[in-house]
Amino acid sequence: MSQPGPPEQGPHRPDEPAGALDQTAQQTLIQDLGRALLRSMPLSWREVTVEYRAVGEHSELSAQLLAPNGTTIPLAVAADVPELFARLRHGMYQVDRGTWTSALYRLQRPSSYSVDFDGDHEPVWRTPPPAAALAAELSAYPRTEANIPGWLEGDTSAPATELRTAEVFDAVDEHGRPHVERPALADEEAVAVADYLDAAPVVLAARSYDADQLDPAAPSAVPLTFHTDGRWIWPGAVSYYLRAHGVPPVGELVEHIRRSGFRVPEVDERARELAVSVITGEERR
Incomplete structure (x- = not known):
């Protein structure tokens, strides 16, 4: 399923400057995410995949359970999951390089997990973000020219990514x-x-x-x-x-x-x- 990020939650949080999370704090938030996802999972299931996608104030979250036979079904996650992703994205900003725009979190019972971040390739959106969201992203998380991919500049004259x-x-x-x-x-x-x-x-x-x-x-x-x-x-x-x-x-x-x-x-x-x-x-x- 797809869920929008909380409306009160912009790219910045007033209590945390961008890029404020060190490695220890990042790991703590990642573990908090895992615990929140475990609370969301039915006891009979053992694996969940969640992707959070965001630019500017536009955000999406997709979560699905993976059955032993390989089929997937949508999962409604705990209410704090989108906020935790947003905090992690905000806190992982790197000067001149920006922050990630999509994160994939895979969790298996009892405690095995992996998380991958991508700030270069355009996410697979359910609803494409408006141009204003792309501009807001670069304003909130500035990048040098060399670190701005074409899709984030709003360049629609070429494919978003290389085949x-x-x-x-x-x-x-x-x-x-x-x-x-x-x-x-x-x-x-x-x-x-x-x-x-x-x-x-x-x-x-x-x-x-x-x-x-x-x-x-x-x-x-x-x-x-x-x-x-x-x-x-x-x-x-x-x-x-x-x-x-x-x-x-x-x-x-x-x-x-x-x-x-x-x-x-x-x-x-x-x-x-x-x-x-x-x-x-x-x-x-």
Whole structure:
């Protein structure tokens, strides 16, 4: 689900100057967030993913429970969770570099958690922020020119982020067999990631299928397709090898999918055309 930040809560808090939190104070707030999320979780569930997105006074919060079979359902979090995220964002400001605009918090019972912050790439908004929010962000948390991404300047003449392409494998060994060196995914998350990969729009496709490079004796069933979500491009083979052989996608793509809450955003025609140009080599990135 998506929740707006508390209306009384602007980018600044009168009792805390921007960037006032040291590492110890940051860790304390992160642990407070974990406790608040645990209070929100039903006892029968073991994992929750929460993303907080904000610029200026515009904020969103999405939370979902992850079931053992990989399905997700929205979660209503404790009322203090958005405020804790806002305090953390305000307190983590760095002079000339700004502060993060999205944070992904993953919590597993009983106390395992991870949190990732991103201040460079545009969040996957449910409701895009108005131009005034972008201006307010730079006013509240100033950055040097080199640290201002195009999307934060309100530049709509170019895609918000650079399209990146995910390879199916990392390398080929001396016997010609492909292999990867990537963190493995838990079974339930692997299903959610594969569903995301398959759900993204297909921008190029062939009528035939390729052979399985990890099982040459199997019927040719590897899709000769390319998908995009407007941020990444990947062959349909990425999902195939994940489902058939447990081969995880590149770590950065997995992190991107987690940050999106395992939901594919809307991909407009311009983004699809750009993806085709990248795939076919008409535009190199």
